Amino acid sequence: MAHSLKGPTPQEHDGSGLRIGIVHARWNTTIIEPLLKGTKDKLLSCGVKESNIVVQSVPGSWELPIAVQRMYAASQIQQSQNSGTSAGDLLGGSTTDLTSLSSSSQQQQPFDAIVAIGVLIKGETMHFEYIADAVSQGLMRVGLDLGVPVVFGVLTVLDDDQARARAGLTPTGHNHGEDWGLAAVELGVKRGAWA
Numbered sequence: 001m002a003h004s005l006k007g008p009t010p011q012e013h014d015g016s017g018l019r020i021g022i023v024h025a026r027w028n029t030t031i032i033e034p035l036l037k038g039t040k041d042k043l044l045s046c047g048v049k050e051s052n053i054v055v056q057s058v059p060g061s062w063e064l065p066i067a068v069q070r071m072y073a074a075s076q077i078q079q080s081q082n083s084g085t086s087a088g089d090l091l092g093g094s095t096t097d098l099t100s101l102s103s104s105s106q107q108q109q110p111f112d113a114i115v116a117i118g119v120l121i122k123g124e125t126m127h128f129e130y131i132a133d134a135v136s137q138g139l140m141r142v143g144l145d146l147g148v149p150v151v152f153g154v155l156t157v158l159d160d161d162q163a164r165a166r167a168g169l170t171p172t173g174h175n176h177g178e179d180w181g182l183a184a185v186e187l188g189v190k191r192g193a194w195a
């Protein structure tokens with residue numbers, strides 16, 4: 001793809017100082033798995049350390065916004081335990097579930113970006129429309145409210161063939177997870193540098 005704007009290409013961003021969260025839905029697992037792999041592989045190729053990539057899952061895409069919100073809050077708690085800030089100040093509520101969400105990582109740095117991955121395939125009912133609309137608005141809201149880049153890794157497709165193509169499972173397809181990994185690194189790096 002041509003890169004006509006000034007500045008580094010996404011591939012040139014250095015992710016070695018970043019901590020990235022990934023949360024994925026478990027619906028449509030055969031599509032989710034390559035998307036997750038594509039995302040992770042691209043993060044690693046940009047220099048993000050394996051130990052700084054935290055992967056969580058939720059039942060379906062509907063649950064992605066709340067998971068992003070809680071993952072980020074949990075990562076802030078980890079940092080606050082070092083700095084002395086009250087966890088209750090950050091959460092405004094119970095910390096029990098967040099503690100378990102954060103327990104898989106030993107790092108103390110809040111997430112620089114979070115990738116939310118889901119696959120919505122249009123069916124015969126209105127589920128698709130309701131979920132796609134709510135999830136996209138929810139992910140945007142949570143990113144703006146928290147001030148953390150949330151990468152929209154949700155495929156909204158009409159059928160399984162379209163999903164497979166966008167997960168790189170067809171000869172002419174492309175794994176969109178790679179793009180999401182690149183976006184997470186770029187936004188994580190730029191996040192503190194927009195002043």
Ligand code: DLZ
Nearest residue numbers: 025027059060061062118119120121127
């Ligand atoms: C219920 C449902 C349906 C019909 N389709 C999908 C889908 O294509 N992709 C997906 O990620 N999740 C789907 N779900 C599950 C909802 O997202 C959610 O997990 C449940 O309604 C429970 O809240």
